[in-house]
Amino acid sequence: MNEAFNPQVLPRPARDRSRQAAPQVLDYLREHIVALRLPPGTTLPRAALQDLFGVSSTPVRDALMRLEEEGLVEVFPQHATRVSPIDLAQARRTQFLRRAIEQEAVRLLCARSDRTDAVAALKQVIARQTALLAANDLEAFDAQDRAFHGTLCDLVEAGEVWALVRRSSGHIDRLRRLNLPLAGKAPQIIRDHEAIVAGIVAGDAQQAQAAVRDHLSRSLASADGMRRDRPDYFRE
Numbered sequence: 001m002n003e004a005f006n007p008q009v010l011p012r013p014a015r016d017r018s019r020q021a022a023p024q025v026l027d028y029l030r031e032h033i034v035a036l037r038l039p040p041g042t043t044l045p046r047a048a049l050q051d052l053f054g055v056s057s058t059p060v061r062d063a064l065m066r067l068e069e070e071g072l073v074e075v076f077p078q079h080a081t082r083v084s085p086i087d088l089a090q091a092r093r094t095q096f097l098r099r100a101i102e103q104e105a106v107r108l109l110c111a112r113s114d115r116t117d118a119v120a121a122l123k124q125v126i127a128r129q130t131a132l133l134a135a136n137d138l139e140a141f142d143a144q145d146r147a148f149h150g151t152l153c154d155l156v157e158a159g160e161v162w163a164l165v166r167r168s169s170g171h172i173d174r175l176r177r178l179n180l181p182l183a184g185k186a187p188q189i190i191r192d193h194e195a196i197v198a199g200i201v202a203g204d205a206q207q208a209q210a211a212v213r214d215h216l217s218r219s220l221a222s223a224d225g226m227r228r229d230r231p232d233y234f235r236e
Contacts (some may be wrong), residue, residue: 003042023058034173040233042083047179072170079118085235106208108156118155176219
């Protein structure tokens with residue numbers, strides 16, 4: 001089902017005049033696609049996007065080209081641009097990459113003789129998640145979920161690798177976002193993060209890696225149910 005773009009449902013973007021326009025349009029649209037405020041099938045008229053951002057056609061065109069490369073939009077020349085369905089095959093590939101990278105990250109952290117600062121940084125993210133869950137702010141909670149995994153990579157100086165993976169994570173991130181409101185899902189995420197940190201605290205790489213594998217397997221484990229509920233959101 002195709003949905004018309006309604007800019008009124010989105011917060012007005014704040015332009016940073018010190019930065020180029022195209023990356024800001026890209027970041028804004030990507031964030032709202034991943035958060036499902038722009039769900040699969042939504043048409044994205046270029047003229048409406050130009051009005052929303054107050055820019056010429058070039059930054060909008062460049063941003064849409066990047067989103068097409070990431071698989072988040074489908075461009076039909078001389079016709080329309082639409083938010084793409086969730087691609088489960090791409091989600092599986094991203095899951096494979098993330099498990100490999102994050103298991104190596106926790107192995108390296110467990111090998112450190114002094115893990116105090118690393119553990120403190122991860123626990124701070126978990127504390128923020130706990131507070132946001134108590135406030136029922138799932139959007140900010142989701143941002144902190146991503147921050148936890150980014151912090152894991154930053155702590156082992158793999159931030160650039162994480163940034164590369166993030167650019168291919170739109171499909172699995174949307175699947176995660178669909179899962180998040182389910183009863184018990186957010187508390188489970190916190191328990192999973194605590195289990196990962198417990199393995200690091202103990203210096204037990206196998207324990208920490210097992211916790212990472214379990215955690216990163218949950219979203220795709222529920223994909224069949226999500227697809228039955230929202231078949232218009234998915235493609236295999």
